[in-house]
Amino acid sequence: MSGPVIRARDLRMRYGRAEVLRGVDLEVGAGEVVALLGPNGAGKTTTIEILEGFRRRSSGEVTVLGTDPGRGGDAWRARLGIVLQNWQDHPRWGVRQLLTHIAGFYDRPRDADELLEVMGLTAQAGQAVGRLSGGQRRRLDVALGIVGHPELLFLDEPTSGFDPEARREFHALVERLARDEGMTVLLTTHDLAEAERLADRIAILVGGTVTVCGTPSGLASVVRAASEVCWLEDGVPRTERTSDPSRLAFELHRRFGGPVPGLEVRRPSLEQSYLDLVAGKDEPITGRRAA
């Protein structure tokens, strides 16, 4: 397939007078795993729902698998897999029964029993969906999302409410899907560690726009907020934030005419930088895009 799987240009969404998305730009290539990272209320779910064709955008240019999601028909929908938050549907259906039912809508579905095995749900195959634990339920949601062999999988906050063990297993599963099947994945999360672990690229959504977008390592240099340089002057601790700590240290060195007492350079972690970014404390130092 030529061109990006997802392409959004200046995507805007208004509810009444509130502007939730203020020009989101996003591109996802075939086979990529991209995380849409941001705090609650940043517009992640709205963005993903527009891309899934569940919500009409106010303006902007959007194509998903070469089609405008607002006009996607059944043939287009058959190429998508969708895993949303908060599903409690079909509580009376059996696990295997529901999976087989949903598989029936697709031309070449996966084998339900194999899929249950992969998801570790074989023992629950005959159980009612409403009686699954939170983690099992979520794995079933993913099974239902990929049973139709989608080219593109949307995962909205896939691990919220997971314990660390379930989260690790889930991460391994997504990696397997992306690596072994070449599935393109767009996931939303508010957890930086999860985004770093899973994504080829991370797009940080703050205040309704993608602030930065890049590989986890590229992002680290772009997003990295000002370092803190601390020293003692006349016995008083001093602190200065700077994007160029070595230059400041050099200047201090010249001013003191020798070693600077108590000199310390603190480089913030990616996590701290992300939190600063989210809190609006810091603008990223260099341009909007990383490699």
Next chain:
Amino acid sequence: MNPRTLRIGIRRGWAEYVHFLRSRRELVSGLIGTVGVYVLLVRWQGDTIVEGTGESQAVLMTAGFVAFALFSAGLMNLPMGISADREEGTLLRLRTVPGGTSAYLAGRAVSVLLQIAGYVLLMLAAGAAFAGLGLPSSPGDWLTLAWVLTLGTLSVVPIGAAIGALLPGPRNAASILSLPLMALMVVSGVMFPVARLPEAVQSVAQVFPLYWQGLGLRSVFLPDSMAVAEIGGSWRPAETAAVLGAWAAAGLLLAPYLLLRAARRESGTRLAERQERRAAQGAF
């Protein structure tokens, strides 16, 4: 709707019906509720002679309860089911699937028709066992039975679906629906001849399909001599067809639009909002 979607929809309707039969709550409200109340009433009031006819009230009540079973399946069970499907995300799940919304609607139609068939047969059997209800004797009565049940079903199922698309949530649905339904049951001649009630009440009853469904069924199961106990002293088949047909037409016009709108409006955020609200309500 393509043949595959229709086939999945029919299978889905059957599966939903099996789940419905297996659910203890439905069994209690359906079997014990409707049939139990019916048996008690027939035992208690069935021997009363209907004024001016010399016949007992038992068969009249049976016809009324068959009508009510059909009526409540269409206007209580169906909207509550659709409302629950919206709240739990069933409708949204099917929206993520190609052809899912059409299959959902086909499935709902199949499951409500199976429910109505089940209820009607159950009530007829109970009528035969407890009220001496006999099968229709003439081909004309069979024909009337067929069209009254068909038109009666069409008069409530689309409207019920439209209500289900509008209701806020299944919990509120029960309280919003049950009171008017019970009121209609009282005024529509399910338990005693409606001619006994004040004329204003009679006029209200005649607006809604329940009265006409019951009237049509009474015309099948009661001797023609009992028509004198009805409004106007007649079975009024033409009016019955007209009123039921009008409700069917209104429902068929409204329901597709409202259902598709409800399906289109489902999204993850809406689902989350509703669930949060429900959790907040539950906390009180």
